[in-house]
Amino acid sequence: GQQVMQIPQYQHVQEGEDFTTYCNSSTTLSNIQWYKQRPGGHPVFLIQLVKSGEVKKQKRLTFQFGEAKKNSSLHITATQTTDVGTYFCAGIEAGGTSYGKLTFGQGTILTVHP
C-alpha cells in the first residue's frame, strides 16, 4: 500500500534558524496536505498543494510540491518559539481505487530553543 515517509523525525533549532521537513511518497499523489500539532494539542490543517511544482507561502512558511508529485517540503524561515510542534504531511494517492484516503507521514517534531 501507499507509504508516506517524513524526515527528520526530530529537529532541534535555535530561535532564528531555519527549519525544513521533507515528505516522500511511495506513489504519485493527487494532492498533499500539511498539518501542525502543537504540544498537547490536535492536528490543525495548514495548507493543501495540488499542482505539480506548486509553491505556496504563509508568512515565514514555504510549502513545495515536487514536479513528480511524489514529494513535498515545508520550510520555516527564522523559526520562533511559537513554531514548536509536530508537522505532518498527508497525501492522497493519485488514481487510487480508494475513496481519497489521506495517508499521514510519521511527523517531524520541532523544538525551538530561545
Next chain:
Amino acid sequence: EAQVTQNPRYLITVTGKKLTVTCSQNMNHEYMSWYRQDPGLGLRQIYYSMNVEVTDKGDVPEGYKVSRKEKRNFPLILESPSPNQTSLYFCASSLSTGVANVLTFGAGSRLTVL
C-alpha cells in the same frame, strides 16, 4: 463554533472492560474517521465512514468497532481493551472525500489500558 467533540478526553481502564469514545461534529460533514497516534508512528487510521451507515476499515482496525447511525456521531468502541491499545486517539471529519478531504480534528482522547 464549528468543531469535533470527543469524550472522554482522558481515560484509564483495565484490560477487558468495554469502553466507548464518543465523537460528534456539528458541521454536517459526510466523512468521519478515527486515528490513533503513537510515538514515531504518526497518525494511523483505524476506521472511517463516508456517510451514514457506511463504515470501513482503515490501516489498524483490529480490536475496534465503529458505528454511524447518525451523520453527526461516530463512536469508537473497544469491546475488550488490551494494553497495546494505550494511545492517543483522534476523531476527524471533513465535508467530503478526495481533494475536498481537509480534516478537522477533535481535541483527542488519551486512553491508558492497564
